[in-house]
Amino acid sequence: MIEDEPVSITADRINISGLLTGDNNAPVGAVLFLHGGGKTNSKSIFRPWQKALAAVGFLTLAIDFRGCGDSSGEFTDGSLTHRLTDARAAVNFLRKVSRLPENRICIAGSSMGGHITARLTDTFPDVSSVILVCAAAYSGSSEPLRLDDSFTRAIRHPDSFADSPAFRSLSRFPGSILTIYGEHDRIIPGPVAARYESFGRSRGAAIRIPGAAHQLLQPKSPDDAKRMRDLIDGSIAFLRQLFPVRSG
Template identity: 30%
Template sequence: MEYLDIEHEGRTLRGVLHLPVGPAAAVPAVALCHGFGGNRAEFGYTFVRLAERLAERGVAAYRFDFAGCGDSDGDFDELTVSDQVAQVGAVLAALAAHPAVDPDRLSLMGMSLGGLTAQLAAARHPVRSLTLWAPAAAAVSMDEEAAKRRADAIAAAGYDDFGGLPVRRPFVDDAATIDAFADAAPYPGPVLLAVGTEDFVLGSELLDRYWGTYGDRLDLHVFDGVGHGFETVAARERLVELSAAFTAQHA
């Protein structure tokens, strides 16, 4: 594992690159995109475990903190999806330039808002595979009632309190410019999508839209009895193993 910092628009994105042990030949790599308010370890250290599992399979994995999160520079209040997508572009460019990485064999994965970010970035960059854990398409596809509640909260307090973290006007204004599915549709490769049956973020209507966007390229895995964070030891182990195997298969 090596520390790898990436510069993007005057900010330093801080992360770590897990490299396979073995011959010096360039290897495939995947960037791991954490969720809203998270960091490069993700819930239950699942990104650490996934990165280690990938390295065992000969795939490098880069865990990084988005701007304003974890150890990276930036102001969390300025978070927008479009900015995160641009950061992923900088990450992919840095991975492609790394001497241990094969620039033609890059992949993306993401959790929740990082999943939405990854699916949008995959449509803009040549990546081999896309892994989505409970992607938060709802963040830019809110129904009318939820959007009004958020707008009223921002008008009253300057932010919407989402699990103890502020969602501010720049995030909402940016979200209005994004279509989570039309903007993701140009990505032509395989997609693994994992979701819990009790997930409050990714409902059945959004699952239908993922099917409509990716069709038979979508490899859907439904986890019974867990919610947005895949909250059991067994579910998280299955999640990590499925994702490592899928990424390595398509690397």
């Protein structure tokens, strides 16, 4: 059993910080976690989820995108395209350390990380499944933009998400899809959530957490902590249909 092993992954000569947790001796499967946008976001939000999955036999890896958390690089030098590069390197790293084929790997992304997760399925179409938590969607033209004011202006255009390549990627993806949103998410536009949830309903499951807002993985009260637990339990129930999950 790995207990919080820090790792470093190289992408574009940038050091991407990661944290491995779980069973590296014949794991039932492996899960990669990708956090959302914003300079203060980091892999730390996934710690409770990583521990819960470790308890049922998974090896998990959470990373900090470049310019965030413990990774090197400048936040505003990054872009969605750069985050895709970071995430691809993380998938390849997880495949190597887990010694598992793609079809034993799940990718989970939160908010902006949900867009990245969806886009990764073009590179890794054989992963077993994706979990999209409060997933955002962005236009193809916004992907190469630096994460500064130019990106903010681009995504503020009405319906900028309508032609998002994230949706096209998921339409081609043959694996299972779980979507999770908070009932009171005011960050993600309703049409974006509805589009993602249509994939979940047809390809796996779509969960709405009652009373929850956007920051499902950053609880600030006992009620929030229960909602996060509901998210984790829902993900384990989903994964139990795809992997030989052990009793926790």
